[in-house]
Amino acid sequence: MSEKITITFPDGNKKEIDKGISGLELASQISKSLAKESVAIKLNNQIKDICLPINSDASVAILKRDNEETLELIRHDCAHVMAEAVQELYPGTQVTIGPAIENGFYYDFARNEPFTISDLPKIEKKMHEIIQRNESFIREVWSKDKAIKYFKDKGENYKVELINDLPSNEEITIYKQGNWLDLCRGPHMVSTKQIGKAFKLMKVAGAYWRGDSSNTMLTRIYGTAWATEKELEQHLSQIEEAEKRDHRKLGKEMDLFHFQEEAPGAVFWHPKGWTLFQSLINYMRSRQDKAGYVETNTPDMMDKSLWETSGHWDKFSDMMFRTEAKDDKIYAIKPMNCPGAVEIFKQGLKSYRDLPFLLSEFGKVHRYEPSGALHGLMRVRAFTQDDAHIFCTEDQITEESKIVCDLILSIYKDFGFENVKIKFSDRPEKRVGDDAVWDKAEAALKQAMEATGLEYTFNPGEGAFYGPKLEFVLRDAIGRDWQCGTLQVDLNLPGRLGATYIGEDGNKKTPVMLHRALFGSLERFTGILIEHYAGHLPLWLSPLQVMIATITSDTNDYALLVKNKLIKEGIKAEVDLRNEKIGYKIREHSNSKIPVIIAVGKKESQEKTVSVRRIGSTKTKTFKLDEITTSLSSEVKSPIE
């Protein structure tokens, strides 16, 4: 008689079964249809192949294809099928790795001639073929020697490297589908047919072997895969939606800014864009004033020696712009505002009574970002930070950090960002200062985080070169994450640059400096807002709030009267008196995302009313002239008023 084991189902039911029975056999004991639909099992909370024997008491859930957790298997299987398709179509191509990722999968190939998008339809077609072949995924355990010999003979050098690097105690598993096989940890579904049809190859890209830029570059093919074709379509339309929101496209349509060849990574702000930019600065300035900051401004260029003292030259000179004039000096264009802030702090004797000392600066910094990193407003070489440096004692770190966290979250809320994540980064490899100082700084920041009670995740080795940091990541209206604010504890720079204050005991002490930026880069934040609001900026941020469009030229005078009335109320209004039909005007101003369009014709001018149409709506509402000004003037106020 065979040995029995006890398994527990998700609903709590238990069952005695023969030891060694596979998930599939178990499923078929329950029902034939279940066995047919099952693709994998979850054994003690880990997804496993359904054909593997169950050898001890365990909790077991049988996964069907429509299970949410199966999606990862579909994607991973899809990656294998793609690799098979590629090797069938392009012999001599080496396979490397191909994981499931968010929304899909990729596979990295090594091939002399890289793939281009025009290859994708062919590969996709072959994949459908392989899926139709209904090849079973068969798991085999191989010895290391056998695996190395096999892949070496096939010329799969990358796989050989992977196997060589596997820990010796790790089982080497191979997954076969038809005549093709791959080194793989698994798990996989039962056969290729279960992948279905809801996948699409999306793009090709270069990617370094093992993510290291000193290694060869491979060709990566990205695909997206879903359980159903409906989900695939949804995903594709989401991508379309994101493209519609692209701030580079909207920025052009809304006449906010442009870039040009002569200034890569630097923004030309047009009048409307600059108005928006200034609205953000005014908002932030007011919030900071109320929080006790004093605003400063420091030189854009300073002698190289200052940057040597601060440590920037040593760590980041590759990323710094430098310039010279007739004298022999080399000036660096500032990549950060902190040394300037320290120099201001150093003027005059400071006492412990002056601390915390909060210096803010809307400083424009220049960094030579790698060319491939540039991306619209999101990643530029010249940008404005809403920067501030808080000089304080070690004892004040916790309290001051807590205040900064509260301020950031409250500010993000004003823009509709309620979902904010915090990341904690500690000492990087490339850094200044003793480990003892780092211990202290990291402990203080941690303590501050405990004090706020906010949740955070840990990001080892990602700190600034002078101190540990917090990063604030906000989620936009379509679920994308953007890193914006930062708070850094710095026990190094003030000392390096010779900042001191007189302590309670009459002795000179070195202050702690907290670096913090809330929007981060104003340029980038503007880009995020454009995408977050899909160009439909809230009234208070809109550079042009109201367009008054006439229906016939008889009402020009009345339109100007309305405009003047609005402008007196502090509302940004313009008139459109052109000899065009009202439908034409409405269309044009709607396309350029003007939040309020007022149409005035004979009726309005006689009755002293206005017909108001808000962006995103096709309805119109008639207001008395007095009423519209009062209703709008409250809405155009920024959250700080």
Add this chain to the structure above:
RNA sequence: GCCGCAGUAACUCAGGGGUAGAGUAACUCAUUGGUAAUGAGUAAGCCGGCAGUUCGAAUCUGCCCUGUGGCACCA
């Protein structure tokens, strides 16, 4: 920086070894109209830059610049 793709009128894009194309915008004229495109006409381009191949290059080749999708980077 690396790999791929792209650069043609102000904008969006088609074309492609033999006089450069469309739609929109602009300008002119007519039209004064009721909530997402009134009609007609006019003008507009060193086809990103530099070399090469060719009788001839916007088109083919090479290099460079810029953008773009990724990778790497992001104090």
